Amino acid sequence: MTTAKPPGPDSAGRILVVGGYGAVGTTVTSVLGAWFPGRVVPAGRDEAKARRLGGVRVDVGDPDGFRQTLDLLGDVTLVVLCVEPPDTTIARLCLERGIHLVDVGASAQLLDGVTDVGLPTRQAGASAVLSVGVAPGLTNVLARRAHEAVGGAERIDLTLLLGAGEHHGADALRWTLAGLAEPVPARPARIELPGYGTRTAHPFPFSDQYTLPRTLGVPRVTTRLCLDSRPLTAALFALRRGGLGRLAGSTRARRVLTHVMGRVHLGNDGFVVGVDAWRGDRHAAYALIGREQSRATGLVAAYAAREVLTGTVPAGVHHIEQVAGLAGVPEELGGQGISLLRHTGRVSR
Numbered sequence: 001m002t003t004a005k006p007p008g009p010d011s012a013g014r015i016l017v018v019g020g021y022g023a024v025g026t027t028v029t030s031v032l033g034a035w036f037p038g039r040v041v042p043a044g045r046d047e048a049k050a051r052r053l054g055g056v057r058v059d060v061g062d063p064d065g066f067r068q069t070l071d072l073l074g075d076v077t078l079v080v081l082c083v084e085p086p087d088t089t090i091a092r093l094c095l096e097r098g099i100h101l102v103d104v105g106a107s108a109q110l111l112d113g114v115t116d117v118g119l120p121t122r123q124a125g126a127s128a129v130l131s132v133g134v135a136p137g138l139t140n141v142l143a144r145r146a147h148e149a150v151g152g153a154e155r156i157d158l159t160l161l162l163g164a165g166e167h168h169g170a171d172a173l174r175w176t177l178a179g180l181a182e183p184v185p186a187r188p189a190r191i192e193l194p195g196y197g198t199r200t201a202h203p204f205p206f207s208d209q210y211t212l213p214r215t216l217g218v219p220r221v222t223t224r225l226c227l228d229s230r231p232l233t234a235a236l237f238a239l240r241r242g243g244l245g246r247l248a249g250s251t252r253a254r255r256v257l258t259h260v261m262g263r264v265h266l267g268n269d270g271f272v273v274g275v276d277a278w279r280g281d282r283h284a285a286y287a288l289i290g291r292e293q294s295r296a297t298g299l300v301a302a303y304a305a306r307e308v309l310t311g312t313v314p315a316g317v318h319h320i321e322q323v324a325g326l327a328g329v330p331e332e333l334g335g336q337g338i339s340l341l342r343h344t345g346r347v348s349r
């Protein structure tokens with residue numbers, strides 16, 4: 001676990017980690033707890049669990065209750081959202097009060113909604129960092145690097161391989177199942193992933209492919225997903241074609257499927273982020289390889305929180321690839337057993 005102290009000045013006040021005892025939030029709570037002792041308040045709907053960790057009960061589906069919690073705590077400087085709220089009310093509520101925000105959410109529509117809170121955020125002096133995690137997150141940071149390496153990409157392909165053996169959190173599984181129900185405009189692609197050979201990856205509605213055309217000006221960005229288990233990948237996406245996607249669109253069915261998927265662990269806990277950018281015959285490729293994507297997401301969120309608290313992020317709403325101080329996150333993760341590989345060159349296509 002990261003224990004190095006963050007550099008630079010720091011604003012006082014408490015850090016509310018919503019979802020702070022979930023798969024992602026546990027890492028955020030523990031890393032920030034080591035960096036900012038006595039200031040981290042883990043939160044969730046289970047009051048007993050939250051209190052055992054020195055935290056409080058909050059429900060992102062109850063904005064009035066959330067507001068009261070902020071009032072009671074009195075000195076919250078930063079909220080780290082490690083659970084996806086139903087809409088942008090919670091983000092707006094924080095930013096309008098001048099409370100900084102770090103959001104690990106992966107739904108394009110919600111992130112767009114938070115971006116629209118821009119002006120009041122700047123007026124209140126708050127900073128928000130969105131697209132924080134693995135995908136979106138590391139995909140965005142590496143997409144920017146690959147884009148610059150080819151001198152302005154015409155096309156970027158993002159690929160995420162997830163370990164089906166990892167204990168992914170219920171909220172992340174719910175999000176993945178909801179994604180199966182969304183339309184997919186792109187085609188599957190065969191891609192070489194370091195350590196895993198050539199895989200078929202399927203288009204999936206991660207938010208990075210929707211924000212990067214705006215933040216980098218790249219016209220074509222596609223994100224694809226596969227699992228470390230080839231049979232499970234084939235089965236999942238065959239089921240999507242066969243109607244699982246429609247089924248996953250129903251809240252009740254999604255609850256049952258989330259429960260079932262939370263108990264199936266075929267494969268390992270590794271993950272790979274692959275980024276390929278092209279401009280004419282120029283090609284740049286980056287890959288990050290590691291274990292436990294939930295922990296990696298939590299680490300990236302902790303780095304983003306540190307950046308915000310040390311005052312290097314200007315007021316306003318930013319995606320991670322727009323924050324200069326977070327460009328080195330892939331290298332920083334090297335100290336956590338996550339390796340960065342790079343390849344650039346020319347291809348004949």
Ligand SMILES: NC(=O)c1ccc[n+]([C@@H]2O[C@H](COP(=O)([O-])OP(=O)(O)OC[C@H]3O[C@@H](n4cnc5c(N)ncnc54)[C@H](OP(=O)(O)O)[C@@H]3O)[C@@H](O)[C@H]2O)c1
Binds near residue numbers: 105133173297
């Ligand atoms: N950007 C990325 O790369 C990335 C990667 C992984 C996950 N994620 C996102 O991160 C989020 C968390 O994933 P996870 O794997 O950590 O899920 P998880 O293990 O289910 O954790 C969710 C946490 O949030 C709490 N929670 C759930 N509903 C809540 C509500 N209405 N109000 C307040 N707290 C609530 C849960 O506790 P209670 O049930 O007790 O409330 C739990 O502590 C998901 O939205 C997922 O999509 C993003």
